[in-house]
Amino acid sequence: MRLSFLIKVPIVAALIVLVDRLFPSSFAGARIGCLALAWLIAVAVARRDVRKSPLARIGLGAAALFAVALFDDPGPLAWVLFWCSLSAAALLPKVVRFDDAWHWAARLALHAATGVTKPLSDVSRIARRRRDTNPRAIAATLALPLIGGALFLILFSAANPLIARAFAAIRLPSLWQILVWAFVAFCAWPSLRPHAAVIRLAARLPDPEPALPGTSLPSVLIALALFNLIFAVQNGLDIAFLWSGGALPAGMTQTEYVHRGAYPLIVTALIAGAMALAMLRPGSASERNIWARRLVTLWVAQNLVLVASSALRTIDYIETSMLTTWRIAALVWMALVALGLVLICWRILRGRSARWLINWNAFAATLVLTICCFIDLAATAASWNVRATTPEHVDLCYLSQLGDSALLPLIALEQRQMDASTRDRVRYIRDQTFTDLAARQDSWADWTPRGARRLMRAQTTLGPNPARPLPVAQSAWRNCDGTIGQSPVTQVQP
Known part of the structure; x- marks a missing residue:
């Protein structure tokens, strides 16, 4: 058995003891940041390949940043980002290079899904390597020392009150403690020994190029012209009544018009962005057609107006009601959607790949979420x-x-x-x-x-x-x- 494998067992045991001492009753406070930092150090000590990989060291640095956020004011967002950073650092030495956020999202999902099976598969592998031993042989080997040792301990405890008192002070762990220890082990072990299937299965994923089956250049042109017309009607109504404050038809108030539609419009913009990517897929006839490119650019611009109207509706609702953390999150989400639409337009006009688009959107989202970890919304x-x-x-x-x-x-x-x-x-x-x-x-x-x-x-x-x-x-x-x-x-x- 390799020495690196044997070192990881006491490291996981040390993490279990640390959790048992830090969280005797509740999982709260700056202790969470201490646990995150200890977990990070454990991965760095146990994994020589992580220490040597430049990309993995960047992942460790990001995990350390989120550990600081967890120490200052722990929250679920900082914990999720810490786990993603630490898991990426654990997986990066297993890949040749950082490809795109699409495949890395799949790797992290598979890493979380296979985490439960990895300790069990390692135990099974050790058992298979020791085929020369069987349960009867093990029992025969351990029978004499165990039975004899137990007999002498019983006799000594009867003869020595100090030994008897020590035995009386022993308290077996409760079922809840055992479950917590097992949970910590199943969480920590995969970061020290990632499952090989994570990299293998993620590599089989196709490139994230959306496609609309059965479409042709004429259908794309007709669809884009129709979509632009429909969106122009919606945006025209918003400009007339929402942005300009014009008089609404009888029976409808400004409050009713403003408070409806903020979130459905954002969903509309997201669907429109995905359809724009699919209709101008690289290599397609519509991607090379100048009118299709112009119509898509106009449609994306109209979607930006739609997102701006959604943001204005939310702001007006805040002014008439109040500001909440969810409404702040909604405004931030709308800004990310608007940035995504701009990136879609840039990708179409400049011929960028889907990998480029996904990576920039993921970078923007990660940056915003990182800032939110250090701001009390x-x-x-x-x-x-x-x-x-x-x-x-x-x-x-x-x-x-x-x-x-x-x-x-x-x-x-x-x-x-x-x-x-x-x-x-x-x-x-x-x-x-x-x-x-x-x-x-x-x-x-x-x-x-x-x-x-x-x-x-x-x-x-x-x-x-x-x-x-x-x-x-x-x-x-x-x-x-x-x-x-x-x-x-x-x-x-x-």
């Missing part, structure tokens, strides 16, 4: 709502759902002019959020650097004796927006 939404809305109209229920991300905006809101009832409600939400954050930061298990910085700024702004909300009666309670709820009093008839 919930705090951004809370700050905007506090600044753009009067205190009486701020959705305090939504701010209370954001947790400590809304703490500093709540403190800023509390300092504005408002009536006494609204101030008391704001003060209650702020007090609860501050207390919860302070309690988490006092616990080593839940402590995070971002939470510590936020708590320090809040303490500096509030001072040593922050104002407290009004007390409520024992039978009363506070709702999510800080209003006081009161149970109806049942009057007893004399």
